[in-house]
Amino acid sequence: MADTRTKTDIGPPHYEQFLPPVIKKNYGKWKYHEIPRPGVLKHVAESGDVLWSVRMSTARLISTPTVRWIADLADKYCGGHVRWTSRNNVEFLITDEKNIDPLIKDIKANGYLVGGTGNSISNIVHTQGWVHCHSPATDASAIVKSVMDELSEEFTHMRLPAKIRIALACCLNMCGAVHCSDIAILGIHRRPPRVNHNDLPKICEIPNLIASCPTAAIRPATVDGHPSVEVLKENCMFCGNCYTVCPAMTLNDPDMDGVCIWVGGKVSDARTRPTFSKLAVPFIPNNPPRWPEVVAAVKNIVDVWSKDARKYERIGQWIDRIGWPAFFKKTEIEFTKYHIDDYRYAGLSFNRTAQQRF
């Protein structure tokens, strides 16, 4: 039942009112595109009309003054029209080619970058971390900033064998597409939940809480007279699902929390089917504010891949070709028992063949 105020459920504004004339005119009638230089897309319509899109990096977290500044640039160069991409970059939509250079000049002058097109590393899809969420095992924005500072040259150039899509999520909920990214950075807890026996009875429903644990590690217990729960530590895989349903189960821990790194996932169907990311580095402790070990680990994977991969070989396809043993050898990442799946479908990840390289 909708509420009674006259205006609810109006939904989002209709997109049409935001489209520049050149798009309205050529909507659905685009013919081809080129990428004349990094960060600049040239779309040509059947009518012959041309639309230039200039792609600018952002931190995703953005302040009202910056939003106004973007609006100003849109007015100055794009007849007031601009868009964001699915990876949190801004695209300025230009019809007059002459505006491209001055726009880019303005953008750079203000400390932003132009790029992210073609075979480059675009913006990192990421999450809230310590800026806003309650369950993070690490921060999001600070790692993204530190990694992209290191990789910014790959944003502003198109010299890689293929695209690299990087994603970061600060806990196993994986807000974003961490599970299907060329490189994924994932916050991970390594200590079973601490139970707050005082609050628990007040704020949580014990049956729901017990049901929430995929490994049945939680069972009812009575703690000094009050109904509560206890955790079978050895059954806990630190997934955090109990915490989501019950705030009295906290996993956060300054020493035990950190990040793991995943590789080889993708979403597009180009050449190969969509694929999950696989574990590369099981654990790196949190080291704020710039997580140098995480930055180095990501850089290492990018470097080894970019030297070794063939054209159009995204990380996962590169590994398909050379094999996982070669991946660990070339990247010098240590292979551990943690890399061997032991969850639901574990058996399917065993190497059931005599085929091997020597």
Added chain:
Amino acid sequence: MADTRTKTDIGPPHYEQFLPPVIKKNYGKWKYHEIPRPGVLKHVAESGDVLWSVRMSTARLISTPTVRWIADLADKYCGGHVRWTSRNNVEFLITDEKNIDPLIKDIKANGYLVGGTGNSISNIVHTQGWVHCHSPATDASAIVKSVMDELSEEFTHMRLPAKIRIALACCLNMCGAVHCSDIAILGIHRRPPRVNHNDLPKICEIPNLIASCPTAAIRPATVDGHPSVEVLKENCMFCGNCYTVCPAMTLNDPDMDGVCIWVGGKVSDARTRPTFSKLAVPFIPNNPPRWPEVVAAVKNIVDVWSKDARKYERIGQWIDRIGWPAFFKKTEIEFTKYHIDDYRYAGLSFNRTAQQRF
């Protein structure tokens, strides 16, 4: 603790005493082989010595007179040396090329076939069925006989795109390599076990019995005063594991038992990794003594494949190339909900891509 009779645990006779001189001499020093004609292998040693193997079909189930006849042929043409293959064919080991033709003549005169080499259909690996086992959902030998009668031309020729390995097992225990065969014929029950409440308490341990059911379909019950079990029919997948541990749970049923057919499995690592067979035909009722519908279904798959496959494409690789939708279209086998996996790893068999043919 071994028993006390002087002679036990002597193990099998040492193979060496059974090897023909040419093999003893060239053991481990074979250079290459040719298949001059169907059923005849020519192995050439580094020494230049040549060994001819003539491969003869058998029913696997064999009588002492036939064993003696084989011994006679071995004496006549092979200096008394003969072997069986891992697919229950006989191989006569010849050093004098002149003996090949007369041997083959003798073999044919006695109603046996020579073949099974190269890209052919060799003998069907099979099981006991109604000849000896207690749990079959179908017979083994009769279906093998009927199918091979139909396919015998493919045993005696080498005109197929690749090998076809056929296996048959008469129940889900799958004695043999049914789960990894190009074509597999499998006996299957479709009725939950009938419980014999009189015998059960006497001959079975109820806790073991209950534990044996992978789907927890069996639970304790008291039937007119006696401890027994009941079966939750809707949880039963007819696996027969309960019967194996408790004879009082019979699945055999003249009307509900029958055969299903599987395709695309292999064991070798040649080109592709070893692969499981996949469900092609969910059910065909038993129709003794010659199971014409089963014979027709197998023949159909062989025919469609042999026309459509490229050289060296075994059935599974052929389907990989054309896709499962095309397989069902070309073979005109009906696709049903039974083809969709709903067991442990079901989710992994869903088609998680937008790639498709039109």
Added chain:
Amino acid sequence: MAGKKYDTPLCDKLEKGAWPSFITEIKKAAASSPHGYANGVLGQLEASYTEKIGHWKHGGIVGVMGYGGGVIGRYSDAPDRFPEVEHFHTIRVNQPAGWFYTSKALRDLADLWEKRGSGIMNMHGSTGDIVFLGTKTDELEPVFADLVDKGFDLGGSGSDLRTPSCCCGQARCEWACYDTMAMCHALTMHYQDELHRPAFPYKYKFKFAGCPNDCVAAKARSDMSFIGTWRDDIRIDQAAVAEYAASGKVDIQKDIVALCPGRCVGWDGKKLTIDNSNCLRCMHCINVMPKALRPGTDTGLSILIGAKAPIVQGAQLSSMLIPFYKPEPPYEDVCDLVDEIFDVWSENGKNRERVGEFIQRVGMGNFLESIGLEPTPEMIAYPRDNPYIFFDQESDGEEE
């Protein structure tokens, strides 16, 4: 600029470097904001970097009248140290399809959020919303009123339909096989009630991509993924092919023929041929030579179902449900299918069970029966490889 300023040496280290700095953004917000939120968040972040732990409490239920979603309640666990962010609720604002804006719309959003909140936002959240980061409970209704006033509405949160999103599609892409923005907007409007009033077992997401490149990662992140495709032949401009070959930018044999998953591209040095019956509509050859190759003209979309992140049973990618559909506004037949699925899942789904997990639990065969779809081989990567078939027990021997 308002509110106490905290000393933030660690945060400040994150202002250096080539990439835009979120810290700088927060400071800009602090400088221009009439409120103290931004300073508070900086202070608390500094504490997090120092102590290696987050300082937000588990969110409580807050929201606006008549809506069950759109707001994420958030409170500091150290309000004594950071009083400015004692409350720091998030508001999810449904973005316009394709994320197109005019400068005016952007200024409207900036003005109202500066007035009533922290001045910090995400453009955009991972689901696609405009995310307003941080305000207090009693500002929620006013913010909502101002938003509606400017023509905006809230997005989804909780166990409801989440804010749908789409690629820019036909607005700017020559490969869009259907109008992603139109369909995304239409379904968003059609399902306003489901979007604003959580009544499902768990969240449900729609994402619309104009072709299999899937520029909104729908196949990985949406319970229902609408992926453009085509049934007829790839359009080839042989002259343009020749140009690419001549230019030396593309090695057609290496870059295309060898990488085509359908093994159906031929190249004799002069003419490019495609055996379209084996083409998998993967987009690769088109991606490499956009001037020479284009999808066919008999276009439409595939509907895939079930993608999700790992909680609770493990992550899933969407799987094929409807191989080909020709979308016609108002998309009634799609809505009928969606309604069927909502009914069956709402009726039988467990709490916090996404539709993908629901399908795995009940079995795809049973799920299809319950929504009235025929099973087809396109829905599976391969038929079952285990003999554990749950045959209908009514059935007699006459099945085949």
Added chain:
Amino acid sequence: MAGKKYDTPLCDKLEKGAWPSFITEIKKAAASSPHGYANGVLGQLEASYTEKIGHWKHGGIVGVMGYGGGVIGRYSDAPDRFPEVEHFHTIRVNQPAGWFYTSKALRDLADLWEKRGSGIMNMHGSTGDIVFLGTKTDELEPVFADLVDKGFDLGGSGSDLRTPSCCCGQARCEWACYDTMAMCHALTMHYQDELHRPAFPYKYKFKFAGCPNDCVAAKARSDMSFIGTWRDDIRIDQAAVAEYAASGKVDIQKDIVALCPGRCVGWDGKKLTIDNSNCLRCMHCINVMPKALRPGTDTGLSILIGAKAPIVQGAQLSSMLIPFYKPEPPYEDVCDLVDEIFDVWSENGKNRERVGEFIQRVGMGNFLESIGLEPTPEMIAYPRDNPYIFFDQESDGEEE
């Protein structure tokens, strides 16, 4: 010929056709046998074909003194109708490695089985044994005595080590990378006690194949699969390659280059090249041109673990455990590894849990620790794709 003769119209239909007939075999046995078993089995088979159901009862425990395996008890459920097969026990006789025989050995077996049993046998059972089909309980000891007398022993059955088997290997195959028959025989002799006296949670099978073609289907059917392979380069005889190319029998580009899974074969019309560092030792190119290509000379074997049929958790193929091992009689280090595995599995395996299922239940990582092997990437097809890592909880932050 003895015993009553049954009227068998349905069985008789199975004597027609090109393929050798098992019915004819049974009749031959009946004709030459002093006993009635064969006639009884024919009669009962006729009943099965008529009634579409088997007539054997669940086997009881029968055997020979001091042995726990080797005999499968079998009784007719219709002894009144078919008294000849009231008892119809199977005896499994351990075949000689590689299934080589002399005519004398065959006659020995035929004579003793005609004297003491049905005269019906399987050459061979699926596991590899010589299978004597059908005798009565009080003949078991005499049969065993006669067998031992002729130098034969029983094979395995029940929860013991099953009769190992192997391909003919170096006896007749140029591709055998190790001596399969020698190793099969040696391990069979070494584990006589485990083979004859069931003491495991469930059955355990060894199979030995000389190369990855795996002519004994070891990878599909043995808990421990020994598969020959080589580490150095494939030997190429370019002259022979040219002959194949000239002969027109082989289209090297189509038949080999295009099908090589390592994508590592090159052919310029004159010279065949192989990038051995990417060769997967799949055998295909060698299979196609046996005169031109041969495995390298630094040969040995891989050990894979865990294959089994579907009961109870689903079928499994063997998975890589030891990528390369140079076998040296008496294979002590292999026996040490096997003993480790027997201990851990016997200690911790559940009843009727094959080692492959045991490994999946406890986790491969834990299994490797318990048998003292280091995890290596060769053991997996791909690393985990789910984030549910059971980190050791002793561990502190200093792991990496």
